[in-house]
Amino acid sequence: MTAPRDLAVYIHWPFCLSKCPYCDFNSHVAETVDHSHWRDALLAELSHYAAQLPNRNIVSIFFGGGTPSLMAPATSAALIDAVAGHWSLADHVEITLEANPTSVEAGRFRDFRAAGINRLSIGVQALDDAALGFLGRGHDRTQAIEAVRLAGSIFPRTSFDLIYARPEQTVEAWTKELSEALAMGPEHLSLYQLTIERGTPFYAAHRRGDFQIPAEDLGGALYEVTQELCEKRGLPAYEISNHARPGSECRHNLVYWTGGDYVGIGPGAHGRLSMAEAIFATEQIPGPAGWLDAVAAKGHGTRKFEALDAATRVEEILMMGLRLRDGLTRDAFQLAAAHEFEDVLEPRRLRRLIDANYLEIDARGLRATGDGLIRLNAVLAALLA
Ligand SMILES: C[S@@+](CC[C@H](N)C(=O)[O-])C[C@H]1O[C@@H](n2cnc3c(N)ncnc32)[C@H](O)[C@@H]1O
Ligand code: SF4
Known part of the structure; x- marks a missing residue:
């Protein structure tokens, strides 16, 4: 048997407590979620793909969303156990969960750690209460700082996200906020410039002229100061929006950026799978109800399973790989x-x-x-x- 080929697993949890006005991720607000139903459906789709992907070595499992910290910790435990049952796990397998820093979720961090999560990625977004209000977040600055501190005491690895280039944000204000973030001692930071996505409430508000985002030259200056400050504090950018202490890079995202294989489970998840015949692009049904129905009917919610032609593959590898500093x-x-x-x-x-x-x-x-x-x-x- 040939050596197992590396594979990362992405699992999408499509629910959030509320919808942030800037966000166009596949996330939905549901009144109730039947957790055991969702666990069984995710496990079924995982088995479906595992049957097609024998002899793989799992380098990463990533629970993304939506807000996967709203998932029952037992669901993440069941999925991690199932991944370990289907394939072999790499020695230092990275198992990440995206979490929002509300106090309810922070209260369950220990349960997620016990479930096997070894890396927490927290959506802090801003360290300024007015900005958090503007971004429609369900947490304030104090909760965010406390969640980062608590996560650091529970998980071997942590990261947090900030959104900058917000309306009226000056280079001075961002320098102060980012310095504060760096003083919290993170090993990894994702720093995204606010983008106005079509179809979101921010898109309509921006078109109405309710607010303006920084013009290109200010955006450039904010980006420059971000690079300088992070570099100075030992967290150089290893990708356009991602900074880490050397050795603390997110291994899951590196799989995407270097053209590795990943299987996508859950509503709207994407995958890239090299098989004997070709490299396939996969995509699951995005709507939670439609995805659940499909899994109940045939064991998976795949809506696309297409071989990539050589030119498309080359293009996507360049588009992803050139994002990396190296x-x-x-x-x-x-x-x-x-x-x-x-x-x-x-x-x-x-x-x-x-x-x-x-x-x-x-x-x-x-x-x-x-x-x-x-x-x-x-x-x-x-x-x-
Ligand atoms: C799937 S989302 C976050 C997961 C989690 N639900 C949360 O909100 O913290 C991943 C990250 O994308 C970033 N993001 C989402 N929409 C964005 C936008 N329009 N502009 C900039 N960053 C955005 C945010 O920093 C967010 O933490
Ligand atoms: S930013 Fe996070 S919490 Fe807000 S709607 Fe998007 S996925 Fe949900």
Whole structure:
């Protein structure tokens, strides 16, 4: 038998206590959730995929959402046990749960740790009560700080998220807030610029002119100060929005960014699976009720299971891998895209981007420079045009 191929497992919990006005994730507010029904359905879909993916080595399990900290801890325990039953677990398997910092959820952190979660990712979003109100969050600054402190005393690894480039946020105000966050001693931080997503309440409010988000030059200045401050405090960016002490990077997200395999379980979850015939893109039915019905009827809620053509695969590997500060190594690109960079990149376009100091290529691989990372979308458009 060949050595097992690495695989990450993503499990989506689609419910939240309330819907934040900026968020376009697949999340829903439900009056009641039948936890044992959901546990059984998630377990069924996991078994369905496990039957198609023999001989895999699990490097990560990630409970995302929605708000998976609203899941019964027993559900996460059952799913972790089932993953361990279907496949082998890597020695230092990373098992992450996304959590909101309300006091109710913090009260269950110990139960999640006992269930096997070894990394908690907390949605702090802001350390300013007015900003938390604007973002429609169900927690305040004090609860967020307490949740981070408590998580640090329970979980071997933690991270928290902040949203910056908020309306009227100055470089000075963000510097102060980020300094405060860094003083809390995190090993990992996800720092996202606020984006206005179509279909959200913020989209309509922004169009009405209720608020404005920072213009491009202020956004750039906020990004620069973020890089400088985090670097100075020992948490350099390893991806556009993610910072870590060396060695504390999120292994699950690295699987996405380096073109590894992951199976997606639960409503709306996506997967990338290399099989003997091809690499398949999978997608589960997004609506919770439709997904549950499909699982009851046939054991899974898959709505897409499509082989990726070579050009699409190359494109997605470049789009993901160039987000990383270290870019893509030649080995990672060869493994994920089955090509050398020189076989697939148009030489003149590549040369122009290298001459403009947006990309670098050498024996190690291909990467964006600092200037390239700031304008990565434009760089990718020029590279892949
Ligand atoms: C699935 S969500 C969070 C999980 C958890 N329910 C929470 O709210 O903390 C993942 C992260 O995406 C970020 N996010 C979501 N929508 C965003 C937006 N429109 N702009 C910037 N960041 C966003 C937030 O920082 C959030 O913590
Ligand atoms: S940001 Fe988190 S809590 Fe808010 S709606 Fe989105 S997934 Fe739910």
